[in-house]
Amino acid sequence: MTTAAPAVWIGCLHCYNSGRLVGHWWPATEAGDVDLQAVHRGSGDDPVAEGCEEIWCLDIEGMPVTREMDPAEAARWGDLYTEVGPEMWPALCAWVRSGDYIEGGDGMPSVADFTEAFAGHWSSFQDYALELADGIGLLDGVPEDLQCYVDLTRWARDVEADYSTVDAPGGVYVFRNM
């Protein structure tokens, strides 16, 4: 489960190819400001003398994708994290990992669509459906002393066709199909 803030280990490709791991961890939100000098800090190597040119995110953490990427892309993930906030981040990551998510114009997950799709964290879909039934007054026409005899399980199963669920700590994330 992705609960951590996104972070990247940015290293020097030239040093890496020469068998030296030169780099550091940064929060993805700072990845756009990292340069050759910052990557080589503390290594004892002079990147200019060594002929170093390119830096690259060789390890990543707290993101819904696991591929290596350039620091500019890491910075875009950092911006996304800032936009949705730490509380919503695990849900957004789950949405992206489900594969059934919507991209914005920049190729990154669309926060507007995520916000529209996300129906919250629930102990089960059934739990969400019961709350929904209550919210829309599904049983309003049924006399109160009969309501407890109405089995909403089948209704919930029909409703579930319009949603997707993704496993989450202590339950599921519920997303509206869009």
Ligand SMILES: [Zn+2]
């Ligand atoms: Zn280097």
